[in-house]
Amino acid sequence: MKPYKKSFLTLMALFFATLAFVATTAVAQQRVSLTVSSAIALREPLQEIKTAYQRQRTNTDITYNFGASGALQQQIESGASVDVFISAAPKQMNALESKGLLLDNTRRNLVTNRIVLIVPKASQGISSLQDLTKSQVKRIAIGNPKSVPIGQYSEEIFKNLGMTEKIKSRLVFGNTVRQVLGYVASGNVDAGIVWITDAKTSDQVKVVEMIAENLHSPAIFPVAVLKNSQNTNAARAYVQFLFSNQAKTIFTKYGFRIAS
Incomplete structure (x- = not known):
């Protein structure tokens, strides 16, 4: 084979190899x-x-x-x-x-996750779920049970404690668990039920009860x-x-x- 033909073929091989490398790299970086x-x-x-x-x-x-x-x-x-x-x-x-x-x-x-009862940071007089039935408690925030899991769990908790009828007129529904947290942090409600992980994001609320896990479905x-x-x-x-x-x-x- 003549030298110039060999060189030409070598160059063509390198050219196509380079094209293949560029194409592969482009796909990888897509x-x-x-x-x-x-x-x-x-x-x-x-x-x-x-x-x-x-x-x-x-x-x-x-x-x-x-x-x-x-x-x-x-x-x-x-x-x-x-x-x-x-x-x-x-x-x-x-x-x-x-x-x-x-x-x-x-x-x-x-x-x-764990479910907790929270109150505004400066609040006094509520230390458990049972306290929610007291006459001085006017507004309790939970998630909307139709779309918010924490609200569905809250309904289960109240039902299992036999509290539903006593507190249902006091319930204020939030569209998300963070809205429930906001209601409590602002003091617009007396108490609320949220995830412990949400409670940890605010220094304007305090946890007064870690709710027993046998009162609701597994929080998965x-x-x-x-x-x-x-x-x-x-x-x-x-x-x-x-x-x-x-x-x-x-x-x-x-x-x-x-x-x-």
């Missing part, structure tokens, strides 16, 4: 966007987890949609573009699963990838990271317990 709809109670740990995750997955953009689990469930059922859903109770996840909206074998229990936060996700591999990878030791450390820092 940006992926994920939308995660989550119960608002998880806002703080998930924001920190996002930062940690994106240090490792620099090509992944994560957008959070925080709200009441029931409202998020309805958005998904209406066709909202969501990749991952994290609920504050199994009920909303069960509803989506029954309609075939979850990607098979992606549902897992992520964390658990499940997670799953949605079947209509356009980035199922990336969504699976994100969910897997939520179960990493790094993510677990972040969840526990904010008061959550890792689901067994």
Whole structure:
């Protein structure tokens, strides 16, 4: 073979090899966007987890949609573009699963939480759930049971204590657990029921009772990838990271317990 032909072929081989490398690199660096709809109670740990995750997955953009689990469930059922859903109770996840909206074998229990009775920081006279029946207690904030898991758990608690009829006229409903927290922190209500993790985010409230777990259904936060996700591999990878030791450390820092 003549030298110039050999050189030409070598150059062509290098050219195509370079093209292949550039193409592969472009695919590897292609940006992926994920939308995660989550119960608002998880806002703080998930924001920190996002930062940690994106240090490792620099090509992944994560957008959070925080709200009441029931409202998020309805958005998904209406066709909202969501990749991952994290609920504050199994009920909303069960509803989506029954309609075939979850990607098979992606549902897992992520964390658990404790429910507490809170009052404004300077409040006196309320130290337990039983005190809510006192005549001086006029307004009690809970989540709206129709869409907010903490409200559904609150209803169970009152029912199991035989208090429902005594306090139902005093109930003030919040659209999210954070709204319930706000009502108490501002002093607009005498008491409220929230997650312990929410109570820890405000220095304007105090916890007066850690509510016994046998008074309500297990407070489990499940997670799953949605079947209509356009980035199922990336969504699976994100969910897997939520179960990493790094993510677990972040969840526990904010008061959550890792689901067994």
